[in-house]
Amino acid sequence: MIRVVLLGAGNVAQHLYTALCNQTSVEVIQCYNRKGSKLHPDQKKELVTNTLTELVDADIYILAISDDAIEEVSSNLPFTNRLVVHTSGSVPMDTIHSSNRKGVFYPLQTFSKDKTVDFSTIPFCLEAENEKDYNLLKELGVTLSQKLYKISSQQRNALHVSAVFVNNFTNHLFSIGNDICSDNDIPFEILHPLIRETADKIATMNPDNAQTGPAIRNDHKTINRHIKFLSDTTQKELYQTLTKAIQSKYGKKL
Amino acid sequence: MIRVVLLGAGNVAQHLYTALCNQTSVEVIQCYNRKGSKLHPDQKKELVTNTLTELVDADIYILAISDDAIEEVSSNLPFTNRLVVHTSGSVPMDTIHSSNRKGVFYPLQTFSKDKTVDFSTIPFCLEAENEKDYNLLKELGVTLSQKLYKISSQQRNALHVSAVFVNNFTNHLFSIGNDICSDNDIPFEILHPLIRETADKIATMNPDNAQTGPAIRNDHKTINRHIKFLSDTTQKELYQTLTKAIQSKYGKKL
Ligand SMILES: NC(=O)c1ccc[n+]([C@@H]2O[C@H](COP(=O)([O-])OP(=O)(O)OC[C@H]3O[C@@H](n4cnc5c(N)ncnc54)[C@H](OP(=O)(O)O)[C@@H]3O)[C@@H](O)[C@H]2O)c1
Ligand SMILES: NC(=O)c1ccc[n+]([C@@H]2O[C@H](COP(=O)([O-])OP(=O)(O)OC[C@H]3O[C@@H](n4cnc5c(N)ncnc54)[C@H](OP(=O)(O)O)[C@@H]3O)[C@@H](O)[C@H]2O)c1
Numbered sequence: 292m293i294r295v296v297l298l299g300a301g302n303v304a305q306h307l308y309t310a311l312c313n314q315t316s317v318e319v320i321q322c323y324n325r326k327g328s329k330l331h332p333d334q335k336k337e338l339v340t341n342t343l344t345e346l347v348d349a350d351i352y353i354l355a356i357s358d359d360a361i362e363e364v365s366s367n368l369p370f371t372n373r374l375v376v377h378t379s380g381s382v383p384m385d386t387i388h389s390s391n392r393k394g395v396f397y398p399l400q401t402f403s404k405d406k407t408v409d410f411s412t413i414p415f416c417l418e419a420e421n422e423k424d425y426n427l428l429k430e431l432g433v434t435l436s437q438k439l440y441k442i443s444s445q446q447r448n449a450l451h452v453s454a455v456f457v458n459n460f461t462n463h464l465f466s467i468g469n470d471i472c473s474d475n476d477i478p479f480e481i482l483h484p485l486i487r488e489t490a491d492k493i494a495t496m497n498p499d500n501a502q503t504g505p506a507i508r509n510d511h512k513t514i515n516r517h518i519k520f521l522s523d524t525t526q527k528e529l530y531q532t533l534t535k536a537i538q539s540k541y542g543k544k545l
Numbered sequence: 546m547i548r549v550v551l552l553g554a555g556n557v558a559q560h561l562y563t564a565l566c567n568q569t570s571v572e573v574i575q576c577y578n579r580k581g582s583k584l585h586p587d588q589k590k591e592l593v594t595n596t597l598t599e600l601v602d603a604d605i606y607i608l609a610i611s612d613d614a615i616e617e618v619s620s621n622l623p624f625t626n627r628l629v630v631h632t633s634g635s636v637p638m639d640t641i642h643s644s645n646r647k648g649v650f651y652p653l654q655t656f657s658k659d660k661t662v663d664f665s666t667i668p669f670c671l672e673a674e675n676e677k678d679y680n681l682l683k684e685l686g687v688t689l690s691q692k693l694y695k696i697s698s699q700q701r702n703a704l705h706v707s708a709v710f711v712n713n714f715t716n717h718l719f720s721i722g723n724d725i726c727s728d729n730d731i732p733f734e735i736l737h738p739l740i741r742e743t744a745d746k747i748a749t750m751n752p753d754n755a756q757t758g759p760a761i762r763n764d765h766k767t768i769n770r771h772i773k774f775l776s777d778t779t780q781k782e783l784y785q786t787l788t789k790a791i792q793s794k795y796g797k798k799l
Binding site: 305311333368381391399400401413414415438440445446448449450451452454455456457458459461462463464465466467468469471472474475476477478479480481482483485486487488489490491492493494496497498499501503504505506507509513514516517520521525526528529530532533535536537539540 | 712733
């Protein structure tokens, strides 16, 4: 039985709490958050604390709190030499105060408040200072997902930058598509199947091989017509920068 | 029974041929392409021609040929006043020579040579010069898909620009994510679930509401760390342009 104390009450803490409570080999023995809120209506009140000095003995302490709070909260823990991990994609492991053994338990997915999460499809990026702690994190991770990866803090930083490109920036491109559609009285849903196919393709095809469109074809006529069509300066600039980026990437290879 | 003549032997022609042959209320009575190639091994040779003057009488002639060839081929057709449509997202209907009745039968999806296509999920953008022809295109379309949209040439141009953003440019962001991963010995598959979730979200959420990440949070610390991390000038420029675009879009609203 792995005894877990979960700190935080946000998006990640709530989804993790629900998921871990469903595991027979894991017990969430206590939760901490500043307001002393329950993470689930069914949770017993005495298992929640808003006072760090009341934290009980556990195998793993999971800091599912804001990136900026990890350093401070970890340095205020009232014990030493226990395994303390955070769940962040962008914070180095060493940000955790060195009075305890450090680790990372990062679920690489975007969580929304009201959307249930199927953890079994989510990759976990694990890191620890020694093999024994790493194996304990693996043991915890495998109760939720088969996709466990040993990822160093430096690699995690690279992954986080990649995630900004494939998630945050991609979503912005969707929002531009949506804006162009509404400006032209076109229901955005027409583009949903294309968006789905674009994302599905990467499961079977390297994105370099899946690249199509006027930029890679060097189709100046279409590119110029599109740039002329776009009246929004920011959209125009993005179209040009992305077209140039595609051409400079594949121009070299052609 | 709708009698169809299909011109072209590329990606779209081949997928359309297979799909239309499976419909009981449609008959592909002839195919034309420059090489006189069969579109399917089972196709009878006498139903294929490489000579425009041999084209038989039909209800609809579908030009599934390169954008640049539509004007020329349509002006070389040896008949007048019949319904001639193209399948392009970016060519205005009026590019078809006016000796015949014009229309558009545009499947809004990206087709790959070896990947089978489920037409029932593909939106068709239809356009014609008069209601009778439009209804005939609808009758043809509904045999393949329930998602039929009346889209003018001007709207289709807007849709095509949107499609470049959500498909071509998005795929390039995936390819950058892939490059950053391989440079750091990270399997790109770690990002697949995130990519799938990013795309799935738009089915239930407006992309403006789904926007997350350092740009919209105005998280300068993370943005600067990411820009410092990126050594490739083009990737750096894209990161900055996209961050600025997100901030200028939502900065106004905040
Ligand atoms: N959201 C995602 O999609 C996602 C995905 C993977 C990883 N992560 C990572 O998971 C961690 C938590 O993210 P989240 O999305 O759950 O954040 P969130 O919903 O904003 O919740 C943040 C939590 O941190 C607590 N907190 C902030 N400052 C604190 C402090 N000084 N002392 C104690 N508690 C403090 C907050 O407490 P109050 O309620 O009292 O303010 C809140 O419970 C972050 O490291 C994040 O990078 C997030
Ligand atoms: N690919 C997609 O994902 C997609 C999606 C929706 C719509 N579309 C549109 O569908 C149409 C066809 O695209 P595609 O992807 O099927 O193109 P493709 O695979 O490149 O095939 C183009 C076809 O056009 C023929 N062609 C070119 N010039 C010709 C000429 N002067 N005379 C006669 N035939 C000529 C080619 O004949 P040869 O074999 O003899 O060269 C070939 O059969 C285009 O308008 C395109 O915009 C494409």
